[in-house]
Amino acid sequence: xxxxxxxxxxxxxxxxxxxxxxxxxxxxxxxxxxxxxxxxxxxxxxxxxxxxxxxxxxxxxxxxxxxxxxxxxxxxxxxxxxxxxxxxxxxxxxxxxxxxxxxxxxxxxxxxxxxxxxxxxxxxxxxxxxxxxxxxxxxxxxxxxxxxxxxxxxxxxxxxxxxxxxxxxxxxxxxxxxxxxxxxxxxxxxxxxxxxxxxxxxxxxxxxxxxxxxxxxxxxxxxxxxxxxxxxxxxxxxxxxxxxxxxxxxxxxxxxxxxxxxxxxxxxxxxxxxxxxxxxxxxxxxxxxxxxxxxxxxxxxxxxxxxxxxxxxxxxxxxxxxxxxxxxxxxxxxxxxxxxxxxxxxxxxxxxxxxxxxxxxxxxxxxxxxxxxxxxxxxxxxxxxxxxxxxxxxxxxxxxxxxxxxxxx
Amino acid sequence: xxxxxxxxxxxxxxxxxxxxxxxxxxxxxxxxxxxxxxxxxxxxxxxxxxxxxxxxxxxxxxxxxxxxxxxxxxxxxxxxxxxxxxxxxxxxxxxxxxxxxxxxxxxxxxxxxxxxxxxxxxxxxxxxxxxxxxxxxxxxxxxxxxxxxxxxxx
Amino acid sequence: xxxxxxxxxxxxxxxxxxxxxxxxxxxxxxxxxxxxxxxxxxxxxxxxxxxxxxxxxxxxxxxxxxxxxxxxxxxxxxxxxxxxxxxxxxxxxxxxxxxxxxxxxxxxxxxxxxxxxxxxxxxxxxxxxxxxxxxxxxxxxxxxxxxxxxxxxxxxxxxxxxxxxxxxxxxxxxxxxxxxxxxxxxxxxxxxxxxxxxxxxxxxxxxxxxxxxxxxxxxxxxxxxxxxxxxxxxxxxxxxxxxxxxxxxxxxxxxxxxxxxxxxxxxxxxxxxxxxxxxxxxxxxxxxxxxxxxxxxxxxxxxxxxxxxxxxxxxxxxxxxxxxxxxxxxxxxx
Numbered sequence: 001x002x003x004x005x006x007x008x009x010x011x012x013x014x015x016x017x018x019x020x021x022x023x024x025x026x027x028x029x030x031x032x033x034x035x036x037x038x039x040x041x042x043x044x045x046x047x048x049x050x051x052x053x054x055x056x057x058x059x060x061x062x063x064x065x066x067x068x069x070x071x072x073x074x075x076x077x078x079x080x081x082x083x084x085x086x087x088x089x090x091x092x093x094x095x096x097x098x099x100x101x102x103x104x105x106x107x108x109x110x111x112x113x114x115x116x117x118x119x120x121x122x123x124x125x126x127x128x129x130x131x132x133x134x135x136x137x138x139x140x141x142x143x144x145x146x147x148x149x150x151x152x153x154x155x156x157x158x159x160x161x162x163x164x165x166x167x168x169x170x171x172x173x174x175x176x177x178x179x180x181x182x183x184x185x186x187x188x189x190x191x192x193x194x195x196x197x198x199x200x201x202x203x204x205x206x207x208x209x210x211x212x213x214x215x216x217x218x219x220x221x222x223x224x225x226x227x228x229x230x231x232x233x234x235x236x237x238x239x240x241x242x243x244x245x246x247x248x249x250x251x252x253x254x255x256x257x258x259x260x261x262x263x264x265x266x267x268x269x270x271x272x273x274x275x276x277x278x279x280x281x282x283x284x285x286x287x288x289x290x291x292x293x294x295x296x297x298x299x300x301x302x303x304x305x306x307x308x309x310x311x312x313x314x315x316x317x318x319x320x321x322x323x324x325x326x327x328x329x330x331x332x333x334x335x336x337x338x339x340x341x342x343x344x345x346x347x348x349x350x351x352x353x354x355x356x357x358x359x360x361x362x363x364x365x366x367x368x369x370x371x372x373x374x375x376x377x378x379x380x381x382x383x384x385x386x387x388x389x390x391x392x393x394x395x396x397x398x399x400x401x402x403x404x405x406x407x408x409x
Numbered sequence: 410x411x412x413x414x415x416x417x418x419x420x421x422x423x424x425x426x427x428x429x430x431x432x433x434x435x436x437x438x439x440x441x442x443x444x445x446x447x448x449x450x451x452x453x454x455x456x457x458x459x460x461x462x463x464x465x466x467x468x469x470x471x472x473x474x475x476x477x478x479x480x481x482x483x484x485x486x487x488x489x490x491x492x493x494x495x496x497x498x499x500x501x502x503x504x505x506x507x508x509x510x511x512x513x514x515x516x517x518x519x520x521x522x523x524x525x526x527x528x529x530x531x532x533x534x535x536x537x538x539x540x541x542x543x544x545x546x547x548x549x550x551x552x553x554x555x556x557x558x559x560x561x562x563x
Numbered sequence: 564x565x566x567x568x569x570x571x572x573x574x575x576x577x578x579x580x581x582x583x584x585x586x587x588x589x590x591x592x593x594x595x596x597x598x599x600x601x602x603x604x605x606x607x608x609x610x611x612x613x614x615x616x617x618x619x620x621x622x623x624x625x626x627x628x629x630x631x632x633x634x635x636x637x638x639x640x641x642x643x644x645x646x647x648x649x650x651x652x653x654x655x656x657x658x659x660x661x662x663x664x665x666x667x668x669x670x671x672x673x674x675x676x677x678x679x680x681x682x683x684x685x686x687x688x689x690x691x692x693x694x695x696x697x698x699x700x701x702x703x704x705x706x707x708x709x710x711x712x713x714x715x716x717x718x719x720x721x722x723x724x725x726x727x728x729x730x731x732x733x734x735x736x737x738x739x740x741x742x743x744x745x746x747x748x749x750x751x752x753x754x755x756x757x758x759x760x761x762x763x764x765x766x767x768x769x770x771x772x773x774x775x776x777x778x779x780x781x782x783x784x785x786x787x788x789x790x791x792x793x794x795x796x797x798x799x800x801x802x803x804x805x806x807x808x809x810x811x812x813x814x815x816x817x818x819x820x821x822x823x824x825x826x827x828x829x830x831x832x833x834x835x836x837x838x839x840x841x842x843x844x845x846x847x848x849x850x851x852x853x854x855x856x857x858x859x860x861x862x863x864x865x866x867x868x869x870x871x872x873x874x875x876x877x878x879x880x881x882x883x884x885x886x887x888x889x890x891x892x893x894x895x896x897x
Contacts, residue, residue: 010690018779029694032864055487062487062530121779123770123861126415129600133428147464147544153530161535162464185418194412195771195860296485296536358694359863362779415858419599428601437606 007035010358014043018121018362025349025365029358037353041346049336056331057083057157057303058296064323065151067338068371070110072142073102074316075323075338076155081236082312082325083157083333087302089293093238093286095159100238101172101281102145102154103314104274108179109138110317111267111274114369115190118264121362122199127189134182141175144168157299158292169282176275183272190264191252200261204352204364207258214351217344218319219266220368222246224258230315242280247273260360260367267369304331316341318369342371432458458549466531466544469522471562476541478518482533490526491533494519494563521563525555570649573659578645578803585802586610588809588845592853599857610802617795625788627688636683637789637796643675644803651810652736654836655820665730666714669811673710673766676804677703680775680797684785695784698864699768699775705871706765706772709758712879716755716886717815720744723890732814739818748889751882752816758875758882759812763851765871766808767801770856774864809847810840817843 007030014022022043028035048067052060057079064075077099084091091099116131139149145164146152154160164172190196206216211224221228229246231239249255249262251269256262293299309326319341326335345368356364433455438444447453461467483491496517503513522533522542534542552560589610597604606612624630649660650669677699684696717740721729724743728734741752765772776784789797821839822832862870 008690008693010694017782029690031697032694056484058485058532059487062528062532065530066528119860123773123777123779124415124859125770126419126600126857127860129602130418133601143462143465147462147466147531148529151528151530153466153532161531188414189418192412192414193860195862198866199860199863296481296532300484357863357865359774359777359780359861413858416854419854419857422601423595423599425601427598427603429603431603 012361012365018365020117021371023370025353025361027353027358027361032358034353034356034358034361037350039346039349049338052333052336054332056300057325057327057333058299060333060336061155061157062153064338065153065155068340069150070113070371071106071316071318071321072150072152073099073106073155074314074321075340076153077103077237078312078314078316078321078323079325079336080155080157080312081314082310082323083303083306083327085310085312086308086325086327087157087306089158089299089302091159091237091292092289094163094288095290095292096237097281097285098145098160098162098164098290099155100242101164101278102142102152102160103237104277104281105138105142105145106152107274107317108271109135109142110369111271112138114267114317114366115186115264118363118366119190119196121366122196124193124196127193130189131186134179134186137175137178141172144171156291157303159290161291163290164285172278172282176279179271179275183275186271187268190268191261196264197261199360200264200363201259202257203260203360204356204367205257205259206348206352208256210348210351211258214348215344216319216348216368217341218316218369219247219263219270220319220345220348222248223256223262223266225249225256228320230313230320234313236313238281241284242277244273244277260363263367300331303327304329309335318342318371319344340371342369346370430459431456461546461548465546465548466529468524468545468547468550469527469529469533469562470543470545471520471522472541472543473519473563475539476519477539478520479538480518480520481536481538482520482542485532485536487530487532488526488528490523490528491520492523494521519563521561523555524550524560524562525552570659574645574649577648577653577659581645581648581803581806582799584841584844585799585804585806586614588805588848589802591845592848595849595853596857599853610798614795614798617790617798618792620791622791622793623788625688628788629686629688632682632686633788634793636679636686637793637800640676640679640683640800641796641803643672643679644800644807646675647672647807647811648803650732651807651814652733653810654838654840655822655833656837657733665728666718666732666735667730669732670711670714673808673811674703674707676800677766677768679800680785683789683797684775687785687788689788691781691783691787692785695775695777695781695787698777699785701864702765702768702772702775702867702871705868706762709871709875709879710762710766712876712883713755713758713762713815716751716879716883720748720886720890723886736814736818736820740816744886745889747885751885751889754878754882754885756816758878759816760847760851760855761870761875763808763812763847764855765867767805767852769852771859771862772867773856773861774867777861805848805852806844809844809851812847812851813840813843817847 007028010027010029012025012027013019014024024040024043025037027037048063052063055063061076061080064079065072067075112131112135116128116135119127119131142152143149145168146154146162154162206220206224208225211221211226216224217228225248227246227248229244231244232246247266247269249257249265252265293302306327307329309324312323312325314321321341322339324335324337325333327333348368349365352364353361434444435456444453448455478493480493483493496519498514498516500512500514502510504510529544531544534544554560587607590607593609594604594607624633647669650658650664650672652658681696681699684692684699717735718729720740721734721738721743726734726738726743741749744752768775776786781787786794786797820836822836825835827835
């Protein structure tokens with residue numbers, strides 16, 4: 001451990017009760033105040049992108065489901081959208097609606113999961129159990145539609161693999177009605193509680209300017225007042241037919257502080273928004289096919305003829321998720337790059353942790369809803385020499401230049 | 410207590426029934442292994458887990474007699490959990506157009522599925538034209554040996 | 564010599580009673596808490612199993628630790644927790660060492676288990692434990708003020724009512740302070756009851772005052788480096804301290820015995836009072852520990868100080884004024 005003189009260096013992670021996934025945060029602490037913070041991602045790199053480069057898109061789309069344990073549809077939807085653009089595949093309208101419904105159910109369950117984790121970080125375990133118990137409703141609805149709770153595997157290139165049948169509408173509507181009843185209670189428990197108020201207000205403040213400068217995405221950005229929401233900015237799936245407006249903290253209070261409390265407000269009210277979106281989708285569900293091409297062989301044939309590159313975007317519960325895919329007349333893509341939403345948000349940690357109280361670190365760290373398994377990309381471990389190397393920006397830029405040059409030859 | 414809304418919530422909850430599904434037993438048995446042994450022997454009963462939905466994707470059920478070894482499932486398996494196996498050549502009698510009966514050596518192609526590598530996406534059962542692969546209902550698959558007999562479907 | 568042997572016998576008897584009862588209380592607390600969270604919870608005797616397991620496990624001393632201090636502190640924590648019990652009357656049983664100490668001594672003794680924790684934390688040589696130990700010191704200083712205010716004002720009120728030996732624990736138990744006050748005094752005592760209800764979870768380091776241990780930020784804080792037998796001893800000390808702290812609050816503010824109402828005497832009275840006392844301890848623990856820790860999030864350490872000094876300290880001061888006003892209007896009875 002570190003020296004015993006002031007200021008202390010308190011290591012958090014890679015394994016720590018406050019962290020649900022491995023990341024290393026190093027805090028310089030004087031008394032209870034954090035003087036500076038730094039973090040080292042790259043503790044849970046799994047090489048999924050590399051695995052993808054030896055598989056065809058139909059295989060990868062289910063590999064993407066496993067990038068994140070919570071976003072079961074985020075990555076596969078973003079990846080499928082990228083491939084669909086390259087191969088010029090038109091997704092049937094009904095499939096777009098099913099995709100939207102699943103994506104919004106995912107948002108509900110992800111936000112409730114986050115709310116539970118946030119309550120746990122505050123030492124409020126009763127609220128944690130309650131939030132996760134409430135979350136089961138969304139999990140059941142997802143299970144009803146897709147078959148499984150966590151890995152939905154519902155996205156296929158060119159549509160969805162399972163339809164929402166007439167008899168499923170009733171249980172889904174019941175689930176939504178139940179959430180509508182519970183929403184008032186959740187709002188009261190999270191937003192009116194005196195201790196949560198006193199712990200979260202003013203903690204981890206991120207100003208609008210900084211949020212823009214650090215290119216934050218999703219609820220983290222919206223809590224700071226940025227009206228960034230892919231569903232409204234670049235509508236896809238069924239969002240074009242719906243009137244989605246970004247949720248800002250102003251829905252609950254008059255001013256935008258960009259603190260942890262505002263992030264709770266945004267997430268709680270996004271649950272209400274998702275309920276409305278699903279209801280609208282169910283009411284206006286178009287009839288028709290759910291797959292552009294029923295046969296997988298047909299999809300693969302289309303991929304074989306595809307050439308080009310594309311970016312697939314999806315507004316994940318945590319913000320913009322980006323998949324870059326390049327294909328060159330082969331089943332197997334020549335490049336696949338994932339930028340999960342947390343990747344954009346992690347970088348504000350040193351900023352918002354500075355000057356924070358030691359007690360507030362877990363909730364501030366959790367407030368951006370970090371998903372580290374999604375994020376970790378480049379860490380080079382030399383097992384023989386026993387050292388780990390993380391590439392700097394300059395090195396990565398240089399390597400990128402070299403690769404581009406090689407590709408252009 | 411208006412500022413601590415959880416107070417009313419916990420008082421209400423404390424008189425309600427817990428929501429936990431007491432799987433697999435209500436009380437912790439003295440020995441878990443002995444308990445499961447007596448379950449397999451039919452002497453004890455486990456509290457059933459939460460029911461799976463109709464479209465659930467559990468452990469793969471493979472029907473070798475229906476399979477024709479076409480290998481389409483290999484093409485869609487995201488984790489390469491399926492491999493093609495050639496059974497040792499066996500002698501089959503073939504009758505040609507002229508009615509001559511000859512004996513030939515023929516190799517049977519089938520598949521082998523490693524459940525430990527499977528991610529339960531269900532693509533193989535969707536693509537199978539013969540209906541030889543189906544997603545079952547079983548999900549209690551924890552094991553210490555990933556090459557144990559029940560972890561490989563063939 | 565006979566005093567010595569009586570004390571020794573009493574200590575062993577009390578210690579085993581307090582350890583058993585304290586662990587059972589922890590079990591009940593965990594069970595009730597689970598029900599409030601819609602869970603089933605562990606078996607009632609789970610804390611016994613936990614301690615037995617801890618005693619069977621390896622005792623790891625970190626390389627950075629000061630071994631003798633690190634190892635001594637769990638024993639001191641348990642011993643001092645048991646020592647508190649020697650000065651507390653249980654029901655109609657007089658304290659084992661009642662003749663040798665009064666309420667002020669108990670006030671000091673209550674600090675020692677926490678102090679042992681602090682020293683153990685500093686001796687661990689881990690940044691988590693160091694921060695946790697600093698916090699424990701701060702919260703000790705914080706809750707000491709309202710606690711001292713409560714004790715002093717009650718004893719002073721008894722003194723004002725011309726009760727002999729107002730600082731003796733036995734007097735506090737036998738002469739319920741509620742009997743000597745008028746309506747103003749009763750209001751003051753109700754305020755003090757609220758103060759004690761909030762001091763109890765602080766003394767026991769339970770949510771919302773568990774910042775020294777703070778699982779999510781300090782990974783167990785003070786106890787981060789403790790394992791095996793040492794951790795088991797701390798668990799026992801915590802169990803005993805739970806009984807002691809709850810009993811202390813009861814003696815101060817809820818001291819009635821059951822036997823005078825039922826007209827029981829001798830052994831029956833003793834047993835009835837002891838059972839009643841135990842039920843009161845259970846009641847206090849359920850309210851001050853279980854309900855409070857279920858309905859709140861953890862405070863920051865600055866908020867702990869603010870709450871204890873400003874809010875509860877202020878309430879204590881108000882209670883003192885009310886008691887003073889009460890003395891001048893209603894002359895003490897008895």
